[in-house]
Amino acid sequence: MKLTALLGGLTIFPAPQSVPRFPALGPTTSRSVRTNNMLINPPGHPPVPHLDEVTTSSFNISNVQAEVLIVDPTGFKKLMNMVIPTISTVDIMLDMSTQPSASLNMAFSQTGLHKLGIQDNLNDTVFSGGQFADAPNLAESTNTWVSQFKGTSIHGVYITASDSSNSLMQQNSALQTVLGTTIQVVYSIQGQARPGDQAGHEHFGFLDGISQPTIEGFGTPLPGQVTVPAGKLLLNREQDQMTRPSWTIDSSFVAFRQLKQLVPEFNTFANDHPASIPGMSQAQAAELTQARMMGRWKSGAPVDLAPLFDDPVLGADPTRNNNFNYTHPGFNSSSDQIHCPFSAHIRKNVPRTDLDPIDLAHHILRSGIPYGPEVTEVEQQSGQTMMERGLLFLAVQSNIASGFQFLQKAWMNNPEFVKHKSVLPGLDPVMGQNNGSARFTTGLDPMNPEGNTTLPMQFVVSRGGEYFFMPSLSALRHIISS
Structure with a gap:
C-alpha cells in the first residue's frame, strides 16, 4: 500500500x-x-x-x-x-x-x-x-x-x-x-x-x-x-x-x-541513444529508450503490453497496468526482449514468470515522495543538473536481507540476473550499481534486442x-x- x-x-x-x-x-x-x-x-x-x-x-x-x-x-x-x-x-x-x-x-x-x-x-x-x-x-x-x-x-x-x-x-x-x-x-x-x-x-x-x-x-x-x-x-x-x-x-x-536523480543527463542519454524504429521521430525514439530502461512508459503502461508506443489509457487502468508476466504466444521467453528488456528496472525488481515458481520471498512495500525543484529550462537545455532533486524512498519489510538488500545486490546489480536467458541481461539501467565502474545493459533497442549498451554514468546517485x-x-x- x-x-x-x-x-x-x-x-x-x-x-x-x-x-x-x-x-x-x-x-x-x-x-x-x-x-x-x-x-x-x-x-x-x-x-x-x-x-x-x-x-x-x-x-x-x-x-x-x-x-x-x-x-x-x-x-x-x-x-x-x-x-x-x-x-x-x-x-x-x-x-x-x-x-x-x-x-x-x-x-x-x-x-x-x-x-x-x-x-x-x-x-x-x-x-x-x-x-x-x-x-x-x-x-x-x-x-x-x-x-x-x-x-x-x-x-x-x-x-x-x-x-x-x-x-x-x-x-x-x-x-x-x-x-x-x-x-x-x-x-x-x-x-x-x-x-x-x-x-x-x-x-x-x-x-x-x-x-x-x-x-x-x-x-x-x-x-x-x-x-x-x-x-x-x-x-x-x-x-x-x-x-x-x-x-x-x-x-x-x-x-x-x-x-538524487540526474534528470537532464537521463534525458540526454536517451536522446543520444534513441531506439532505431523506422518512421519514429527522434522524440518518440528517445521516449521509447527511457521506457525500456524503466519497463514502463511514463503513464504507467508496461512496455510488455505496449512495446512501441505509450498507451495512457492502459497506464491509468489499475486492473490492466499490472496484469502481465513477460510471456507472449509465439515468443520464447528466454530470448524475447522485443516486448521488454530482461534488465528493465521493474523486471529486475519483480521478475514474475522469469522465475519458476513465481517469487514470493523477496517482496517489499515501496513508498516515496519526490524532493527538490522541477527541472529548469537552463538545466534541460544544458543537459546538466544544477539543483539537487530526487526521491525520498522507503522500503518496508520484515527482513532487510531478503528484502531491500537482496533486490539491490542479487537482482538489480547482478548482470546475470535473470539466468537462463539467451544473453546476459546486464545491470538495471536505472538503479543498478557497480561501485562507480562502467555498467552495461542489454535490450534497450527493440531492433537490436541482444545488443549491449554502455551506461556512461549513474542516473540515480545515492545520497545515503x-x-x-x-x-x-x-x-x-x-x-x-x-
Whole structure:
C-alpha cells in the first residue's frame, strides 16, 4: 500500500540528553474533521482499500503504523506518552474522517534502540549493522553520501506528512516543542508531490507505486498483483521466518534512501541513444529508450503490453497496468526482449514468470515522495543538473536481507540476473550499481534486442540512508516503558 501525502518532511536526530518539561501534545493538535483525502491516489495506482475491506485482516491494523514515518527520540521516554496519541496508524489513515491534518510516524536505528536501553536481538543482522556498513554489499560508494548518514550516529527519524504546508509546519513545531532539547536535529529534508498531472510521478516522469504486493487479508488483489503473507512485511506474523522478541509484533524494518536523480543527463542519454524504429521521430525514439530502461512508459503502461508506443489509457487502468508476466504466444521467453528488456528496472525488481515458481520471498512495500525543484529550462537545455532533486524512498519489510538488500545486490546489480536467458541481461539501467565502474545493459533497442549498451554514468546517485525499526504502537509502548 502506498500512502503518500502532498508534502512530507523527514528529520533525523541523535539521542536526547535530558528530559525537561514541555506542554502536552494531544490528539487534537494534528487531527481535525477532513473534507478531502490526504492520500494521493492518481489514475493507475492500485486503489487504497477502504477500512471495511481490511477489518478481517489477520493482524491488528490499529497497531501498525501507516506511512514510513521514522522518529528518533532518545532519553525522552517520559515525553513519548504525549506523542503516541498523534501517531498515524493504518486504520486512522484509511478513513478520511479520522485522518489528521498532518500525519506522524517514527522509527529507530539499532544505535537508537541501544540508546533507549533495548538490548534485545531483533534478529536482522543487516539492520543491526546499519546501512553505512552495508554500502559495499550495495556496490555503492559513500563518497556521494550526505555526511550525517556516514557511520552509525543517527538514533532515529520521524516523518510528518500533510496536504497543507501550514499543517506540516504546525505538526513539526508542536513535536519539537514537546521534545525540546531531548532531541537534536542533525538533518532534515522536505519532500513534495510534483505539480498538476505529475502528482504521483517521480522526477524522471514515471508514475510511481504501481507494482506493489498486497497483504493477505488486506483488500482484494487486482489482476496481476501478488499476494504475500503478512509475515513478509510484519514481524512475528505468518511466514516471518526469524525468531523475534514477542513485543515486536506488527513492527517492520524500513530501509530509507535519499536518491538524487540526474534528470537532464537521463534525458540526454536517451536522446543520444534513441531506439532505431523506422518512421519514429527522434522524440518518440528517445521516449521509447527511457521506457525500456524503466519497463514502463511514463503513464504507467508496461512496455510488455505496449512495446512501441505509450498507451495512457492502459497506464491509468489499475486492473490492466499490472496484469502481465513477460510471456507472449509465439515468443520464447528466454530470448524475447522485443516486448521488454530482461534488465528493465521493474523486471529486475519483480521478475514474475522469469522465475519458476513465481517469487514470493523477496517482496517489499515501496513508498516515496519526490524532493527538490522541477527541472529548469537552463538545466534541460544544458543537459546538466544544477539543483539537487530526487526521491525520498522507503522500503518496508520484515527482513532487510531478503528484502531491500537482496533486490539491490542479487537482482538489480547482478548482470546475470535473470539466468537462463539467451544473453546476459546486464545491470538495471536505472538503479543498478557497480561501485562507480562502467555498467552495461542489454535490450534497450527493440531492433537490436541482444545488443549491449554502455551506461556512461549513474542516473540515480545515492545520497545515503539508514536502516530503521518501525515499531507498532504496542512495541513503541514497550520501548518507552522498558
